[in-house]
Amino acid sequence: MIQRTPGHRFARIGLTLISPRGAVFLLLFVLLVAITVINPHFAEPGQAIRFVQRVAPVAIVAIGQYFVIVSGEFDMSMGSLVTAQVVIAGNLVGQDDSRSIPVLLFMFAFGAAIGLVNGLITTLLRVPSFIVTLGMMLALLGGVLFWTGGSATGNPADGFRQIGRGGITGVPVLGIIPWSVLILGAVLAAAIWFSRQPFGRTLISTGDNLTTARYAGVRVWWVKTSAFMISSLSATVAGVLLVGYAGVHPSVGRGYEFIAITAVVLGGVALGGGRGWVVAAAAGAFALEALFTLLNFAGVPSTLRDAVQGVILILAVAYSSATFKRPGRLPSPKISPSPEKLPHPATDAVSTAPQSSSLSR
Amino acid sequence: MTMTTTRAATIQRYGARLGTTGIVYCALVGVLVVGAILVSTAGRNFFSQGNIRDILTGMSVLGFVAIGEALVILCGSLDLSVPYVVSMSSLIAAEVMAGEPGNIGLAVLLALVFGAGVGLANGLIVTKLRVHGLIATLGVGLIIKGYLATQYKGTAGKVPWDFRLIGATGIGPVPISTLIMVATAVLVALFLRNTRTGNHMFAVGGNLAVSRLSGLRTSQPIVVAHVLCSTTAALAGLLLASRLGVGSPTVGSQGGYDLLAIAAVVLGGTLLVGGRGSIWGTLGGVAIFAVMDNVMSVIQLSPFLKDVVRGIVIVAAVAIYTGRAVEQRRARFATRKAGS
Numbered sequence: 001m002i003q004r005t006p007g008h009r010f011a012r013i014g015l016t017l018i019s020p021r022g023a024v025f026l027l028l029f030v031l032l033v034a035i036t037v038i039n040p041h042f043a044e045p046g047q048a049i050r051f052v053q054r055v056a057p058v059a060i061v062a063i064g065q066y067f068v069i070v071s072g073e074f075d076m077s078m079g080s081l082v083t084a085q086v087v088i089a090g091n092l093v094g095q096d097d098s099r100s101i102p103v104l105l106f107m108f109a110f111g112a113a114i115g116l117v118n119g120l121i122t123t124l125l126r127v128p129s130f131i132v133t134l135g136m137m138l139a140l141l142g143g144v145l146f147w148t149g150g151s152a153t154g155n156p157a158d159g160f161r162q163i164g165r166g167g168i169t170g171v172p173v174l175g176i177i178p179w180s181v182l183i184l185g186a187v188l189a190a191a192i193w194f195s196r197q198p199f200g201r202t203l204i205s206t207g208d209n210l211t212t213a214r215y216a217g218v219r220v221w222w223v224k225t226s227a228f229m230i231s232s233l234s235a236t237v238a239g240v241l242l243v244g245y246a247g248v249h250p251s252v253g254r255g256y257e258f259i260a261i262t263a264v265v266l267g268g269v270a271l272g273g274g275r276g277w278v279v280a281a282a283a284g285a286f287a288l289e290a291l292f293t294l295l296n297f298a299g300v301p302s303t304l305r306d307a308v309q310g311v312i313l314i315l316a317v318a319y320s321s322a323t324f325k326r327p328g329r330l331p332s333p334k335i336s337p338s339p340e341k342l343p344h345p346a347t348d349a350v351s352t353a354p355q356s357s358s359l360s361r
Numbered sequence: 362m363t364m365t366t367t368r369a370a371t372i373q374r375y376g377a378r379l380g381t382t383g384i385v386y387c388a389l390v391g392v393l394v395v396g397a398i399l400v401s402t403a404g405r406n407f408f409s410q411g412n413i414r415d416i417l418t419g420m421s422v423l424g425f426v427a428i429g430e431a432l433v434i435l436c437g438s439l440d441l442s443v444p445y446v447v448s449m450s451s452l453i454a455a456e457v458m459a460g461e462p463g464n465i466g467l468a469v470l471l472a473l474v475f476g477a478g479v480g481l482a483n484g485l486i487v488t489k490l491r492v493h494g495l496i497a498t499l500g501v502g503l504i505i506k507g508y509l510a511t512q513y514k515g516t517a518g519k520v521p522w523d524f525r526l527i528g529a530t531g532i533g534p535v536p537i538s539t540l541i542m543v544a545t546a547v548l549v550a551l552f553l554r555n556t557r558t559g560n561h562m563f564a565v566g567g568n569l570a571v572s573r574l575s576g577l578r579t580s581q582p583i584v585v586a587h588v589l590c591s592t593t594a595a596l597a598g599l600l601l602a603s604r605l606g607v608g609s610p611t612v613g614s615q616g617g618y619d620l621l622a623i624a625a626v627v628l629g630g631t632l633l634v635g636g637r638g639s640i641w642g643t644l645g646g647v648a649i650f651a652v653m654d655n656v657m658s659v660i661q662l663s664p665f666l667k668d669v670v671r672g673i674v675i676v677a678a679v680a681i682y683t684g685r686a687v688e689q690r691r692a693r694f695a696t697r698k699a700g701s
Binding site: 121125126127128130131132134135136137138139140141142143145146258261262265271272301303304305306307308309310311313314317318321322 | 486493496499501503506624627633665669671673679680
């Protein structure tokens with residue numbers, strides 16, 4: 001091993017920051033500074049915590065999508081599931097606070113069931129997950145809208161809405177700690193813990209190379225199905241938060257699957273699986289929302305948000321694939337990268353590439 | 362006993378000879394039979410000229426988009442930017458025409474050039490910047506979407522009557538638009554079979570590393586596929602403009618053409634990971650969707666339940682293929698990710 005001198009350590013941090021896995025933190029930092037320059041109020045603790053509250057549902061969905069993407073699949077049904085859960089909450093809780101807990105339990109069971117179905121069809125029937133979750137997306141949204149007759153209405157009891165809206169009041173500096181921020185923290189902690197467990201490592205190795213994982217004795221069907229269940233459960237949590245924050249509306253979850261994929265990809269997670277860090281995926285969600293906030297403060301018309309998002313998305317991924325010559329390896333400071341002889345890193349997607357070192361941080 | 366075994370063997374032999382495209386058309390026949398029965402219970406005639414015309418009309422727009430999408434998927438990429446290309450080209454056509462029959466040629470040319478340009482951008486981002494096709498086209502789609510939303514508040518332009526005839530007339534029960542679509546399909550199928558680039562598309566989609574080591578210029582087929590895909594999307598936009606009489610900034614995204622086209626392509630037996638598939642299978646997939654939509658409209662199913670049925674049919678149909686056809690025929694390539 002290399003001797004760890006302070007200089008080395010700084011060089012390493014610097015390298016991490018310009019590597020795709022760390023670049024999202026650099027991007028987030030730059031965006032936050034830019035926002036603060038335009039609008040100094042943003043840096044006030046009260047405002048900052050509100051920003052985190054706004055990001056929470058997006059970040060939670062991105063964390064869920066991370067697990068699916070890193071295992072080499074896609075979940076396109078997240079947006080529909082968020083909508084479905086919001087509508088379920090709106091219709092079943094009603095004005096009766098005592099129903100909150102049973103409905104909450106039902107929602108989690110429903111979310112887990114959707115993930116289970118997605119996962120089992122993908123793994124056992126061998127239908128591409130893109131198609132499975134696309135079908136689920138159509139069926140879920142159609143089913144929910146049919147159930148409510150097209151106009152999702154309903155106003156769940158205040159107690160239920162407090163989850164997404166309220167928080168611990170009277171905190172000295174911040175003023176309020178929203179529940180959603182605490183929930184985001186808990187979800188993120190659980191996600192980090194999960195990905196350090198044997199389960200998380202297995203998930204990444206399955207996404208990296210299905211064949212070797214199978215030979216190593218991984219129960220691939222169960223690992224991937226669990227990933228789908230995690231993502232559906234995270235969509236459920238996001239739905240619960242959005243009920244309080246955005247209200248009941250049939251389009252509340254629209255596009256969440258693409259926002260989640262964008263956030264995950266911004267976080268340097270490779271589509272096709274096997275590479276990525278869950279914290280970076282969550283940071284991707286923060287960066288995306290910070291970008292929208294910045295555009296908002298800068299007076300860019302909201303219709304152009306999409307265009308800017310598109311440009312950033314392409315640039316971010318182009319940057320990461322230009323930097324990632326080899327999977328999961330930082331460019332060594334000593335050896336200058338030689339022009340490749342057998343290049344086209346797109347071939348990295350083919351599972352002949354050397355074992356990714358993204359397991360070790 | 363012996364009879365049943367020989368029959369099973371015959372079925373198996375035919376099944377093997379049929380291939381995926383054959384299965385798709387068998388499924389289409391099945392859907393037609395079920396559809397005809399359902400429609401007759403509603404007291405209508407499924408095979409009336411008007412109804413056949415409706416189905417074929419429904420096929421044409423999705424057909425154009427799906428033909429292009431099939432090429433891109435064959436190369437192992439994806440195109441999510443098509444709905445916005447469709448909308449944009451309908452707007453370009455309608456605005457340039459501005460009600461003047463003399464402008465039709467220029468308008469069609471400009472719309473197609475726009476489509477080809479977007480496809481070129483997609484293809485170059487995928488091959489030169491090495492961005493995953495899903496992300497590249499999602500990004501390009503978002504850029505066009507942003508432009509559309511900023512620039513247009515509603516429908517714009519006006520299409521002259523001469524051009525509207527394309528969407529309105531037909532030979533017997535067959536609309537002109539469907540004929541153009543089928544002609545495009547024939548051209549693309551010939552292109553895939555007889556040209557070098559067409560053959561290379563299969564190779565690149567099947568295994569990029571191997572095709573590169575075999576001396577193929579791997580980026581060329583991918584770029585060509587993206588250009589053709591966006592161009593056929595522009596054709597779909599032209600057709601929609603001729604049908605609506607105006608250009609609309611939301612006509613593409615409302616139709617959900619990207620995801621439906623991908624579903625139709627996969628339904629038609631093309632592998633989502635690329636390397637194997639056919640234009641004719643894709644048309645079969647499009648036809649299944651068109652028949653399903655028509656039947657559900659005739660029996661007046663709730664539009665929300667339509668989506669439920671669509672979703673279930675997509676997954677169920679693809680599950681049937683992947684369960685047998687693909688695996689039986691290519692055991693040698695079992696190491697490729699069959700599940701993803």
